[in-house]
Amino acid sequence: MTTVYDVARVAGVSTATVSRVVRGSSLVHPDTRDRVLAVVEALGFVPDASAQGLSRRRKDIIGFVALERAAGEMDIERGTLLFADQIVHAAEAVLRGTGYSLLLTFGGRGEQFERRVRALSGKVDGLLVAEEIMAVDDLRALAERIPVVMIAGRPDETGLDVIAADNRSGMTALVDHLVGEHGNRRLCLVSGPKDAPDATARQAAFEAAVLAGPGSVVEQVIHGDFSESSGQAAARVLLDRPRSASRRALPDAVVCANDQMAIGVLRGLQRAGVAIPGDVALTGFDDLYPSHLIDPPLTTVSQPVRELADRAARRLLARIEDRSLPPRAEILPTTAVIRVSCGCPGQ
Amino acid sequence: MTTVYDVARVAGVSTATVSRVVRGSSLVHPDTRDRVLAVVEALGFVPDASAQGLSRRRKDIIGFVALERAAGEMDIERGTLLFADQIVHAAEAVLRGTGYSLLLTFGGRGEQFERRVRALSGKVDGLLVAEEIMAVDDLRALAERIPVVMIAGRPDETGLDVIAADNRSGMTALVDHLVGEHGNRRLCLVSGPKDAPDATARQAAFEAAVLAGPGSVVEQVIHGDFSESSGQAAARVLLDRPRSASRRALPDAVVCANDQMAIGVLRGLQRAGVAIPGDVALTGFDDLYPSHLIDPPLTTVSQPVRELADRAARRLLARIEDRSLPPRAEILPTTAVIRVSCGCPGQ
DNA sequence: GGCGGGAATGTAAGCGGTTGCAGGGATAGG
DNA sequence: CCTATCCCTGCAACCGCTTACATTCCCGCC
Numbered sequence: 059m060t061t062v063y064d065v066a067r068v069a070g071v072s073t074a075t076v077s078r079v080v081r082g083s084s085l086v087h088p089d090t091r092d093r094v095l096a097v098v099e100a101l102g103f104v105p106d107a108s109a110q111g112l113s114r115r116r117k118d119i120i121g122f123v124a125l126e127r128a129a130g131e132m133d134i135e136r137g138t139l140l141f142a143d144q145i146v147h148a149a150e151a152v153l154r155g156t157g158y159s160l161l162l163t164f165g166g167r168g169e170q171f172e173r174r175v176r177a178l179s180g181k182v183d184g185l186l187v188a189e190e191i192m193a194v195d196d197l198r199a200l201a202e203r204i205p206v207v208m209i210a211g212r213p214d215e216t217g218l219d220v221i222a223a224d225n226r227s228g229m230t231a232l233v234d235h236l237v238g239e240h241g242n243r244r245l246c247l248v249s250g251p252k253d254a255p256d257a258t259a260r261q262a263a264f265e266a267a268v269l270a271g272p273g274s275v276v277e278q279v280i281h282g283d284f285s286e287s288s289g290q291a292a293a294r295v296l297l298d299r300p301r302s303a304s305r306r307a308l309p310d311a312v313v314c315a316n317d318q319m320a321i322g323v324l325r326g327l328q329r330a331g332v333a334i335p336g337d338v339a340l341t342g343f344d345d346l347y348p349s350h351l352i353d354p355p356l357t358t359v360s361q362p363v364r365e366l367a368d369r370a371a372r373r374l375l376a377r378i379e380d381r382s383l384p385p386r387a388e389i390l391p392t393t394a395v396i397r398v399s400c401g402c403p404g405q
Numbered sequence: 406m407t408t409v410y411d412v413a414r415v416a417g418v419s420t421a422t423v424s425r426v427v428r429g430s431s432l433v434h435p436d437t438r439d440r441v442l443a444v445v446e447a448l449g450f451v452p453d454a455s456a457q458g459l460s461r462r463r464k465d466i467i468g469f470v471a472l473e474r475a476a477g478e479m480d481i482e483r484g485t486l487l488f489a490d491q492i493v494h495a496a497e498a499v500l501r502g503t504g505y506s507l508l509l510t511f512g513g514r515g516e517q518f519e520r521r522v523r524a525l526s527g528k529v530d531g532l533l534v535a536e537e538i539m540a541v542d543d544l545r546a547l548a549e550r551i552p553v554v555m556i557a558g559r560p561d562e563t564g565l566d567v568i569a570a571d572n573r574s575g576m577t578a579l580v581d582h583l584v585g586e587h588g589n590r591r592l593c594l595v596s597g598p599k600d601a602p603d604a605t606a607r608q609a610a611f612e613a614a615v616l617a618g619p620g621s622v623v624e625q626v627i628h629g630d631f632s633e634s635s636g637q638a639a640a641r642v643l644l645d646r647p648r649s650a651s652r653r654a655l656p657d658a659v660v661c662a663n664d665q666m667a668i669g670v671l672r673g674l675q676r677a678g679v680a681i682p683g684d685v686a687l688t689g690f691d692d693l694y695p696s697h698l699i700d701p702p703l704t705t706v707s708q709p710v711r712e713l714a715d716r717a718a719r720r721l722l723a724r725i726e727d728r729s730l731p732p733r734a735e736i737l738p739t740t741a742v743i744r745v746s747c748g749c750p751g752q
Numbered sequence: 753g754g755c756g757g758g759a760a761t762g763t764a765a766g767c768g769g770t771t772g773c774a775g776g777g778a779t780a781g782g
Numbered sequence: 783c784c785t786a787t788c789c790c791t792g793c794a795a796c797c798g799c800t801t802a803c804a805t806t807c808c809c810g811c812c
Binding site: 163 | 455459464473494506511695698
Binding site: 408410421424425427456457458460 | 767
């Protein structure tokens with residue numbers, strides 16, 4: 059491996075000069091610079107990042123930690139671009155121009171994982187943490203050593219930088235659309251697990267929005283687990299509802315707390331001969347699924363994933379520059395994406 | 406930032422001992438070890454990876470370089486798990502147990518990109534390079550400095566380690582299925598660009614397999630560009646074919662060189678009232694799309710992406726251990742994934 | 753001619769770990 | 783009681799690059 063010493067010797071200068079040339083310092087005579095550069099090229103010299111990092115106290119690497127889907131989920135998710143992947147791409151794009159690189163680790167809670175993140179923290183200048191992957195205490199401990207920015211965590215009083223999306227705005231817009239544009243009155247929600255923060259936030263927003271609508275009512279809330287199969291189960295529940303004189307069996311619209319469950323509901327209802335959106339309007343949440351493959355295209359709420367990652371990366375870089383920045387929670391709005399499953403015409 | 410010196414001082418030992426404890430060396434008295442460990446914990450000491458890297462001549466990081474989809478493609482690809490993402494997950498899974506981390510960079514050919522990869526090479530112990538992202542010469546130059554393993558590149562005489570998939574086996578199995586099981590005789594191929602190695606390989610395999618079939622013929626080859634819209638264009642070409650006494654307008658089966666184009670063809674034909682697979686059998690290639698969202702589920706050829714990445718990662722680790730390993734090209738078979746669009750019953 | 757000043761370059765001290773080698777203490781054997 | 787061994791620890795020299803500070807050299811000007 060060629061080093062600055064090799065280059066210095068061959069070029070007949072000191073290592074200081076080599077370093078200055080390589081790092082692009084201005085205080086080098088053009089002739090010298092050219093000579094050194096030629097030698098660098100000839101010898102194929104690439105500075106060792108460890109040595110640079112040690113000397114400059116900066117590694118030019120930032121870490122990204124996210125949940126790995128379990129092996130079981132893998133098949134379910136097969137073919138879908140995950141939240142984490144989108145974040146990776148967006149964050150990498152920000153870093154691209156800066157000389158920083160992205161180091162990543164996936165995993166889930168657990169002793170082993172904490173250890174890995176800890177080791178990881180020695181390799182990076184800052185950490186991007188997606189979702190609620192670690193206990194808040196561990197996060198705080200981490201944040202004391204290196205800058206940490208959370209993506210999509212609960213923007214609570216952790217005292218950490220957080221960039222998150224607001225479940226409310228999109229859900230409200232969605233319900234307004236369903237009620238206002240399409241005149242739906244009797245709405246059902248297929249919610250997530252009761253202990254999932256996102257699920258409860260979406261449910262609260264849903265209920266508030268329906269309550270605010272002219273004459274609209276929450277007819278039923280069914281709890282799923284965010285999986286497609288739990289969506290199918292929800293469909294069965296809907297289909298089994300007794301029809302009475304005062305109400306038809308199916309509601310006007312079914313709002314789901316994520317896209318996967320919406321797909322499940324869609325499949326379940328379609329299989330029973332229910333037309334979507336003809337008989338029932340249906341919506342999802344997240345906009346992670348490739349909606350153009352679904353028939354009908356799914357009306358949903360879009361999380362600004364790339365924007366989230368983009369801002370988080372920038373925030374982290376800023377914090378690395380200036381460790382004393384006050385931590386801040388930044389909340390981005392979600393938006394309703396109107397496609398066809400709500401009853402709107404295509405295209 | 407606490408260092409080994411801090412720990413040593415507090416624990417009343419030398420830095421050597423601290424280092425030995427942290428690295429898990431056996432030559433430390435249990436009592437000493439416990440004392441040091443306690444201090445490490447109390448002080449929240451995490452060894453600096455740069456210093457370790459410099460000293461041990463190993464960074465415990467491997468790099469991954471892949472093509473970034475252009476901004477334009479982004480929308481088309483929206484919601485699909487990309488080749489690169491799958492590789493990232495698989496490679497990371499291999500590394501997870503080893504103490505190595507994955508550092509990644511996306512990009513495309515171009516001066517700027519070469520530079521970035523070069524700088525990257527100073528940060529890692531080895532490089533995983535996906536697809537033909539760099540000129541072979543640049544790759545060779547890289548490989549002279551650090552271990553490099555290519556994923557899915559052409560397994561030609563580059564003298565580099567390559568792990569690639571074989572287009573032939575899957576395509577052959579697919580055509581055999583179409584011809585043998587479903588009795589299709591008149592087949593069309595929607596191929597890729599003429600200068601794309603994968604496209605030509607798939608086309609050659611297709612033609613050979615059809616030729617080998619009992620009475621089967623290649624009725625037409627249409628060239629697309631791997632995009633969904635080019636698939637739609639291909640559908641138009643198929644629909645415009647003159648029908649004559651000797652042949653119906655549509656072929657028995659349309660084989661596509663990737664899934665995207667297959668989706669395009671599907672949409673185009675369905676829109677014209679053609680039933681898939683009732684009127685025409687249709688197949689894709691890659692199995693990257695979330696086929697369970699498509700109606701009908703797409704019969705296609707599966708690239709063993711995760712297996713590719715898994716082996717590449719292992720190979721790279723092996724090469725890092727022993728730089729003198731002879732380079733080897735490893736070719737994995739592709740397999741036909743029979744779903745519904747070929748005419749088979751679902752589930 | 754002498755001197756202040758600025759530009760270009762060199763010297764060398766770190767940066768924070770790791771590890772070969774040496775030292776010291778305790779135990780066992782002579 | 784002396785010495786050979788075996789453990790356990792410490793000393794100190796790197797690893798390769800950066801950078802504060804020192805040095806040298808060249809101008810220009812009084």
